[in-house]
Structures are given as C-alpha cells and as structure tokens.
Amino acid sequence: MGEDYKGMWEGLGLDIEAHDALLEVLGKGYQDIYLAQKSRPEGMGYFDFVMSEVHGLRIKELLDEKAAGRKIIGSFCVFVPEEIVRAVDATLVGLCTGADFATEKVEELLPRNTCSLIKSAFGFKLGKVCPYIESADMVVGENTCDGKKKSYEVLTGLVPNLYVMDLPQVKSVEGRNLLRAEYVRFKQTVEELTNITIDADRLRKGIEIVNNKRKAIHRLSSLRKADPAPISGLDALLVNQVSFYDDPVRFVGSVNKICDELESRIEKGIGAVPKGTPRILISGCPMAVPNWKVPWIIESAGAVIVGEESCVGERGTRNLTDDSGGTVDELMETIVERYFKVDCAIFTPNPDRLDHVVEMLEAYKADGVIHYGLQFCQPYIIESMPLEKNLEQKDIRTLRIETDYGMEDVGQLKTRVEAFVELIK
Ligand code: BJ8
Numbered sequence: 001m002g003e004d005y006k007g008m009w010e011g012l013g014l015d016i017e018a019h020d021a022l023l024e025v026l027g028k029g030y031q032d033i034y035l036a037q038k039s040r041p042e043g044m045g046y047f048d049f050v051m052s053e054v055h056g057l058r059i060k061e062l063l064d065e066k067a068a069g070r071k072i073i074g075s076f077c078v079f080v081p082e083e084i085v086r087a088v089d090a091t092l093v094g095l096c097t098g099a100d101f102a103t104e105k106v107e108e109l110l111p112r113n114t115c116s117l118i119k120s121a122f123g124f125k126l127g128k129v130c131p132y133i134e135s136a137d138m139v140v141g142e143n144t145c146d147g148k149k150k151s152y153e154v155l156t157g158l159v160p161n162l163y164v165m166d167l168p169q170v171k172s173v174e175g176r177n178l179l180r181a182e183y184v185r186f187k188q189t190v191e192e193l194t195n196i197t198i199d200a201d202r203l204r205k206g207i208e209i210v211n212n213k214r215k216a217i218h219r220l221s222s223l224r225k226a227d228p229a230p231i232s233g234l235d236a237l238l239v240n241q242v243s244f245y246d247d248p249v250r251f252v253g254s255v256n257k258i259c260d261e262l263e264s265r266i267e268k269g270i271g272a273v274p275k276g277t278p279r280i281l282i283s284g285c286p287m288a289v290p291n292w293k294v295p296w297i298i299e300s301a302g303a304v305i306v307g308e309e310s311c312v313g314e315r316g317t318r319n320l321t322d323d324s325g326g327t328v329d330e331l332m333e334t335i336v337e338r339y340f341k342v343d344c345a346i347f348t349p350n351p352d353r354l355d356h357v358v359e360m361l362e363a364y365k366a367d368g369v370i371h372y373g374l375q376f377c378q379p380y381i382i383e384s385m386p387l388e389k390n391l392e393q394k395d396i397r398t399l400r401i402e403t404d405y406g407m408e409d410v411g412q413l414k415t416r417v418e419a420f421v422e423l424i425k
Contacts, residue, residue: 005056008063012134019129022101023055026290033296037232039272041265043258044235050242054289058245059131065091066135071194074136076121077144078286078316078342079167081335084187086206086248088194093132094244095121095139098288100405102127109154115377116405117288118147125158132245133159138193140186143167144346145379163189171340171347180336187332203331207323209248214317216255217243221314223262224306225364228271229279230262233305234295235272240312241289273304278424281361283309283387284372285380286316294372294401297410301418306364309357310372315342318356345379353383354390361396368397368424370417375404397424 009019030051050058062072071090073080076097085092100116101123110122124130133139141152141164149164156162166182168175191197220239223230239258243251265271280303282295287310295305309315319341322334343353357369369391373381381402388398399420403409 005060008060009055009131012059012131013128014131014134015128018102018127019055022099022127022129026099027052029290029292033292034234034238037234037272037299039270040235041231041258041261041272043254043261044231044238046254046257047235047238047242050246051238051289054245055131059135061247062091062093062132062135066137071137071190072132072135073190074133074139076140076148077142078311079142079144079339079344080140080165081183081186081339082210083203083206083321083335084183084190084198086209087187087198087202088190088196090137090190090194093136094241094288095133095136096124096130096288097121098241098291098405099123101129110151113376114147114151115285115374117285117374117377118151120288120405122151122155122158125155137161138163138190140165144344145377147376147378167346169346169348176336176340179340180332183332183336183339198328200326200328200331203328203335204323204325207321207331207335211320211323212252213243213248214320216252216259217317219259220255220262221307221364223259223266226266226271227279227365228269228273228275228277229304229306230265230271231258232272232299233280233282233308234292234299236305237287237292237295237308237312240308240317241287243317244288244312273299278303278368278421279306279364279366280304280421280424281307281309281357281364281366281369282313282372283357283369284384285374285377286311286313287372288312291405293405293407293410294370294403294413297413297417298370298421301414301421303417303421303424306366307360309353309360311342311344314360315344315353315356345383350383354387357387357391358394358396368399368420370420371398371400373400373402375402 073092074095082092097117097120105126106119106122139159139162143149143166168178319338321338325331371384384400391398
C-alpha cells in the first residue's frame, strides 16, 4: 500500500519513515493475531481488507469527501453524537488511540502515570502517524475522566482545531440539562463549520444512518449467543472497531452479510471454536484499534469472548435513538435521552453498569467476566472492585486485569487468564 499513498501521506504532513514502521508492526500483529485464527467466517475478508487499507484507501475516501466539500470530524469518545454530525453531511471518525507511539515525547507533556489510551492519542499526534487526525476539520475532546479533560488543555496546543465538549458526571436533572445544552452548542458549531442548517429531516436522516449501524451490530451480537460461538471475540471486536472508521452504509451491508453467513453456520453447527468452549464476557475500558492484546490472550487460552461491555462494544451501541419526533427540538431531546443512558464509569454513582454486566452475562450465556482496566484509569479500576464484589455475591466468576499497551506483562497475564479459564470450565 505504501507506494500508492506516499504522496497522500506526505500531503497530510505524516512522518513517512515512522508511519512505515508503524504499518509494518501493525501488519505483522494483524497477521499473527487475526489471520492465524482458524475457522473464521469468510465475511471477515471484508474487514481484513478494511484493516489493510485503514491508513490508505479509507483516508483517500475521506480526502475525496473533503474535496467535494464535506467535513471530517474526529472523536475520542462515544458521547460525541454521530447523528448530529451526519445531519450536516459530515463524517465522524474515531481517532487512533490503541497503541503506544512516541512515548518519550509524550512523557515530556504528560505524566508517566497517564492511561495508555490518552498517551496513545498524544503519541500518534506527536509522532505524526495518524492520518485521521491530520485529515480532520475539527477534533472533538470531551470532559469525561480527569485524565482526558486535563490532557485536552495540553492537546489544544498541538491540535488548533480542538473543540471541547463538557459532559455531566451525575445522572441528575442538572446533568441532563448540561448534556442537552452541550449537544445544542455542538449542533451550532457543526452548522457553522459546514454552513448547513439542521432541520428535522436532516436530523432524522442522521439518526437513521447511525441506528442502522447499531442495528447491524445488535444482529451480530445476538448471533454470538449460540454455542458453538459462530465468530471469535477477536473478529467481533474488529467489527466494532471498524464501525468507528468505515463508511456507515457500506459497513451495515458488510455486517449484515457476515450475519447471513453466521446464521447458516449456526444452522450447521459450525463454530469459530468447538461447542462447550468456556465463554467470557469482557467488561471495562474501550479497546481501540489495534488494541487486541487481552482478547488475544483470552482466546489463546482456550476461551471465547461472547460479548464486550465496553464503548467499543455494547456500551457504545446498545441503545437506539428514537426518530419519531417531528421537530428539531424533539429529535435533539431523543438524542440526549439516548446518550444519557451510556453508563460510562465517569458517572457517579453508576449503578446501571452492574445491571448491564449481569444482563449481558445471562443473555450471552457467559461463564465468567474478565474486567479489563487500563492502568491509571481511575474510573474503571475503582469501579471494578465493587463490581467484582457484586458479581461474586451472585456467584459470577470474575477476573480483574489491569494492564497497558506494552507487551511486558503478557506472560503473567497468560498465566492468570489460563488459570481463570480452568476455573470456569
Ligand atoms: S464513554 S469509557 S469512550 S470516556 S481509559 S481515557 S476513562 S483514564 S476512554 Fe471512554 Fe467516552 Fe467513557 Fe467510553 Fe479516561 Fe480511563 Fe483512560 Fe478512558
């Protein structure tokens, strides 16, 4: 892919040498983790292709959209309402936050004990290796955890088109009012950016596009309830990850195609793993591309992941937005309603999340929960302790993992995960 896109990457100001090195590591990791899997559905070929072109063809498409007058908006969080972005014919893309890069430079700006996800966002920017952030007309940060909100103060110096959205921390009337006010401000900002005024038809269309993505993912999720699981957790995670980058309409078509195939696999009793393989529900911090470390460890230990209680997973997609409102105000209200249900650990208290974990565990017939906490992520790590206690009181086996994007702890994690898989067998 390199030679075909070199000019494009240079035009975006990427550091070609560093970027080549990144792509090489990514390609090797993908080969070892993804392509080495057995009994993959054929439909994953589309996602393999998307991944092979994630910095190539997809970026070219985005630049073509820009040339045609459309805007690209980058985001780090599922609280950024894609419906509103779509309503102005703009495209929302998730920004690269799933791998370590330029760590030394990052640690000149951020404390070492900052979570890997935040450091990664900085590393990709400082190392000039993320074509998404360089293509974006606007980058949206959000006041969620302390790490993110303070680091955006620093990121503003590196990303002049950074827009910061305030977010509530409490699910109160005041919290909801704040979310509504911030979504109205965001709507006005994207209207100004694009010179397009959002009317009810535009907003309804935006809701429809985003709901269709969620519905396709719901269909895929429900097929993972089968035993044997027709698709690995790694592959299902990849589909969720690609949903943040891909063209939404094409994405829906590809997910539905793979779902047709999975239905026929289930009918024939074909699985990605043998029937009776221990089933795991992952819960915790989001896993952005190419963060596949823990799922890879879990599935290499002889288990299969059947669901993700995560923003790159069901927390991010579980609820649809009601599109029955007749006016912009009514539709904005249903957007607020939908996002206010997201049970991110930045909320205090956050009781819904425990209910959702239990609900998912039952729905996907999981044998145990692995809580995935990124080191230094206080919201999720602190929440994981009462979560584990509550789950164990319900006789649900739980393993808490705290890790980062490095590979130093792989051996130790493997030992712990293997022991856990033995326990739940
Ligand atoms: S809605 S989970 S995407 S904030 S891992 S940066 S929480 S210290 S990512 Fe998130 Fe939005 Fe919530 Fe979802 Fe902070 Fe934790 Fe780092 Fe995190």
